[in-house]
Amino acid sequence: MYCAKKDRRIAVLILLPMLLVLFIFVYGFIAWSLRISFTDWNSILPNMTSVGFENYQRLFSSQRFQTDIRNTIFFTLFFLVICIVGGFFLSYLLYSKLRGESFLRTIYLFPLSLSFVVTGVLWRWIFSPEVGINSLFRMMGFEATFGWFTSTYSIGGFNVALIALIIAASWQYLGYTMAMFLAGLRGIPDQLIESAQIDGAGELAITWYIILPLIKPITFSAMIVLGHISLKIFDLAYVMTGKGPAFVTDFPGLFMFETTFRGNHYAEGAAISIIMLILVAVVIVPYLISTLRGDSE
Numbered sequence: 001m002y003c004a005k006k007d008r009r010i011a012v013l014i015l016l017p018m019l020l021v022l023f024i025f026v027y028g029f030i031a032w033s034l035r036i037s038f039t040d041w042n043s044i045l046p047n048m049t050s051v052g053f054e055n056y057q058r059l060f061s062s063q064r065f066q067t068d069i070r071n072t073i074f075f076t077l078f079f080l081v082i083c084i085v086g087g088f089f090l091s092y093l094l095y096s097k098l099r100g101e102s103f104l105r106t107i108y109l110f111p112l113s114l115s116f117v118v119t120g121v122l123w124r125w126i127f128s129p130e131v132g133i134n135s136l137f138r139m140m141g142f143e144a145t146f147g148w149f150t151s152t153y154s155i156g157g158f159n160v161a162l163i164a165l166i167i168a169a170s171w172q173y174l175g176y177t178m179a180m181f182l183a184g185l186r187g188i189p190d191q192l193i194e195s196a197q198i199d200g201a202g203e204l205a206i207t208w209y210i211i212l213p214l215i216k217p218i219t220f221s222a223m224i225v226l227g228h229i230s231l232k233i234f235d236l237a238y239v240m241t242g243k244g245p246a247f248v249t250d251f252p253g254l255f256m257f258e259t260t261f262r263g264n265h266y267a268e269g270a271a272i273s274i275i276m277l278i279l280v281a282v283v284i285v286p287y288l289i290s291t292l293r294g295d296s297e
Contacts, residue, residue: 087177
């Protein structure tokens with residue numbers, strides 16, 4: 001009994017410095033940003049005069065911020081659909097004993113080893129008007145070049161530059177969802193699949209009624225992680241397109257960066273960061289609650 005208490009005290013003492021650092025530099029700075037968002041600190045010199053929700057009201061009435069939210073929703077929806085559907089398709093190919101599985105698995109996972117900065121530079125070159133895709137068009141005899149980042153052409157009300165961002169982000173994270181789904185597929189008992197085949201079920205029926213329900217937790221987890229990434233997207237857009245013409249590829253992260261570190265509007269930047277935190281919390285907190293509830297049960 002004495003040894004158990006002593007070991008518990010030692011464990012607390014070991015963890016205490018890290019807990020203090022976490023509390024100060026994470027939760028402390030979140031609280032500090034929340035406080036600043038309610039002040040009039042919009043210059044280099046601090047001004048802690050309280051203005052209530054004025055910064056938030058100014059943001060939601062801003063045309064740029066409304067465009068940012070719309071871009072984030074569009075980006076998140078298509079990013080999730082492409083990664084989830086494409087990742088499952090790639091994992092199912094590997095699960096079906098495709099020849100060269102090890103090589104293909106490495107190829108699928110390779111983009112995940114890159115940072116969003118490297119991915120942005122790579123895809124900016126691919127979509128460049130002078131090289132990349134347009135050079136292939138010129139080799140085929142087409143003289144016209146398409147400006148992915150400068151064209152005013154839009155699809156469904158969204159500029160093609162935003163679509164180029166979705167392609168780049170999906171390319172990087174397809175391997176991540178593929179790996180998650182492949183692990184889930186290999187965890188399904190072979191007897192279950194064989195029993196369904198003996199009963200006359202086809203491959204489509206097995207996929208729809210057996211495989212997809214069994215990997216539903218993995219699908220949900222992948223959606224949470226990808227949604228968290230898309231809601232706070234910054235580096236890929238900053239390197240690849242910037243905010244684009246007329247804010248067509250602008251996101252709250254870019255807006256916050258320019259507002260805070262280039263415009264010195266610290267209170268407005270803090271308000272944007274708090275809104276981003278709330279958006280991420282809306283995605284993460286329900287998942288954590290359901291996970292903790294499942295563990296306790």
